[in-house]
Amino acid sequence: MGIISFSGLASGLDTSSIISQLVALERIPIQIMEYNQAAEQTKLDLVGTFKGFVQSLQSKAQELSTMDSLYSFAVESSQDGLASISAGSGAQAGTHTLTVNAMATTDRWAFDGVVDPDADLGTVDGQSVSFDVNGNSYNIAFNAADSSLNEIAAEINSQAGDDVSASVINAGTSSNPDWQLVLASDSTGVDARVTNLASAVAGLTLSDPAVGGSNNVVVGENASATVDGILVERTDNDFSDVIQGVSLSLLSADPGNEMSFTVSADKEAIKTKVQEFVDAYNEVINFVNAQNTYDEDSGAGGELFGDTILTSVRGEVQRALYDVDLDEVLNDPDGFSTMSLIGIDTNSDGTLTIDSATLDSKMDENLALFSDLFADTDGFDNGGAAPNTSDYYTDTTADTGLADRLYRAIDHMFGTFEGPPDPGNPGENIVLDGLFDARTDAINGNIERFTKQIEGAEWRLEMFEQNLVARFATLEEVMGQLQAQGAALSNALLSLPGSSNS
Numbered sequence: 001m002g003i004i005s006f007s008g009l010a011s012g013l014d015t016s017s018i019i020s021q022l023v024a025l026e027r028i029p030i031q032i033m034e035y036n037q038a039a040e041q042t043k044l045d046l047v048g049t050f051k052g053f054v055q056s057l058q059s060k061a062q063e064l065s066t067m068d069s070l071y072s073f074a075v076e077s078s079q080d081g082l083a084s085i086s087a088g089s090g091a092q093a094g095t096h097t098l099t100v101n102a103m104a105t106t107d108r109w110a111f112d113g114v115v116d117p118d119a120d121l122g123t124v125d126g127q128s129v130s131f132d133v134n135g136n137s138y139n140i141a142f143n144a145a146d147s148s149l150n151e152i153a154a155e156i157n158s159q160a161g162d163d164v165s166a167s168v169i170n171a172g173t174s175s176n177p178d179w180q181l182v183l184a185s186d187s188t189g190v191d192a193r194v195t196n197l198a199s200a201v202a203g204l205t206l207s208d209p210a211v212g213g214s215n216n217v218v219v220g221e222n223a224s225a226t227v228d229g230i231l232v233e234r235t236d237n238d239f240s241d242v243i244q245g246v247s248l249s250l251l252s253a254d255p256g257n258e259m260s261f262t263v264s265a266d267k268e269a270i271k272t273k274v275q276e277f278v279d280a281y282n283e284v285i286n287f288v289n290a291q292n293t294y295d296e297d298s299g300a301g302g303e304l305f306g307d308t309i310l311t312s313v314r315g316e317v318q319r320a321l322y323d324v325d326l327d328e329v330l331n332d333p334d335g336f337s338t339m340s341l342i343g344i345d346t347n348s349d350g351t352l353t354i355d356s357a358t359l360d361s362k363m364d365e366n367l368a369l370f371s372d373l374f375a376d377t378d379g380f381d382n383g384g385a386a387p388n389t390s391d392y393y394t395d396t397t398a399d400t401g402l403a404d405r406l407y408r409a410i411d412h413m414f415g416t417f418e419g420p421p422d423p424g425n426p427g428e429n430i431v432l433d434g435l436f437d438a439r440t441d442a443i444n445g446n447i448e449r450f451t452k453q454i455e456g457a458e459w460r461l462e463m464f465e466q467n468l469v470a471r472f473a474t475l476e477e478v479m480g481q482l483q484a485q486g487a488a489l490s491n492a493l494l495s496l497p498g499s500s501n502s
Contacts, residue, residue, distance in 0.1 A: 015472040023465050030457045037450035042303045044443045046291070050304075051436050053287055054313060057280040058410040063273050064374040064403035071371065072269030073245070077261040084249045087263045091245025095262045098248075099226040101255045104188035104236045107220025109197055110171075112205045113178035114149060117168050121203030122147030129156065129204065131197040133163045133185055147201055149181050156183065164194065185220055189235030193220040223250055226258075267363050270371070275354060277403070278344065281317070282351040288314050289349055309439045313413065314350070320406040336362065336369040339402070376404035
């Protein structure tokens with residue numbers, strides 16, 4: 001409720017100011033709680049930012065975690081114009097030859113021409129056009145009054161549009177028109193040919209309905225190519241399933257012309273992925289460092305100073321990258337068992353820096369060993385370890401890969417996972433929150449607790465203010481009554497005989 005303004009009416013006191021100041025003093029604990037709540041909200045926002053950095057690092061680690069995702073390939077062709085070629089996941093380095101013998105074609109038929117495309121061609125109802133295509137048989141009948149070339153084309157498209165397309169074209173001139181109904185398969189190749197084409201419509205004829213005859217204006221044929229000396233046919237011009245990992249699409253036929261193309265690892269693209277991984281890692285470490293910085297003059301560097309999530313994440317990330325088997329290092333005469341050996345150096349603040357010359361040299365020396373440091377080449381197997389044990393996220397296979405190990409370590413930080421057996425529920429396991437979910441829930445709990453405390457304190461403060469208003473109002477009322485009684489007494493005394501005013 002609002003404060004009643006009655007200052008000085010009887011007592012002469014500035015009661016509004018007194019009440020305001022008393023309420024302000026009582027509000028100080030609320031302001032402290034609001035400050036603490038705002039600090040918790042800032043922490044929540046920072047944890048969200050940190051989470052984004054860690055997830056970005058996980059994404060970059062995933063790109064290095066398998067040979068298929070790590071390797072990028074470049075294609076160099078001896079000539080252009082015959083085929084479009086690119087290489088992706090699963091490709092192997094090597095040189096190939098290609099001869100484009102024939103392009104895939106669409107089976108296409110043209111009925112004998114007529115002068116007027118809008119003139120009805122049927123003589124009685126029920127005359128039809130029939131054909132087979134893609135395993136489907138069609139027999140499309142027409143009413144005599146709706147049997148013009150244009151109407152026939154429209155009805156064919158309506159009933160058989162999933163398999164063929166019909167159109168009407170003028171093969172003649174404006175003065176000497178020759179309108180023809182053209183029926184084309186919707187797919188290329190031999191298997192998509194239109195067969196058993198026939199017309200029972202009186203004015204719609206086929207002079208030579210044989211395959212390859214005058215009405216079969218284009219015969220549907222498969223694409224043909226000779227790849228590495230082997231004759232290969234496809235129903236269309238896409239040959240991407242011929243060489244593993246190579247996308248190959250024919251552009252034009254030149255039967256007597258053999259081209260070659262070479263698939264090789266794109267080292268610059270691989271280097272870019274490594275650099276992006278290092279940048280993402282440095283974002284995580286720089287965030288931790290900035291939050292954990294402490295200066296005698298300015299104090300803590302961030303709102304998350306000393307928060308366990310910082311040390312936990314940094315510890316998990318660094319263990320995944322640096323916890324290398326000593327025997328593996330000692331038995332590594334080629335120098336590919338740690339990041340520092342291939343040119344990724346650790347700085348004093350924990351961030352990473354790439355020595356470009358060393359990295360290039362190691363990639364040129366043995367790209368397979370270079371990639372194997374990051375990628376897991378034989379898959380993940382924890383050997384059946386129990387949930388929530390140190391071995392549960394440990395790969396027991398011969399090859400692990402730093403990036404794959406890091407990806408799994410980070411994955412363990414999010415969502416929920418199965419914990420140890422639940423003593424209260426035999427056969428069940430406790431469900432545990434990942435690092436980020438647990439910390440987020442804890443901060444949200446603090447914010448909710450402050451919200452309830454503030455709401456309660458605000459209610460008590462309002463009651464306190466109302467109580468003050470009532471007390472001061474009573475004071476003013478009593479003071480007013482006393483003043484009135486005093487004035488009445490003074491007047492009565494003055495009116496007595498012998499008084500100075502009588």
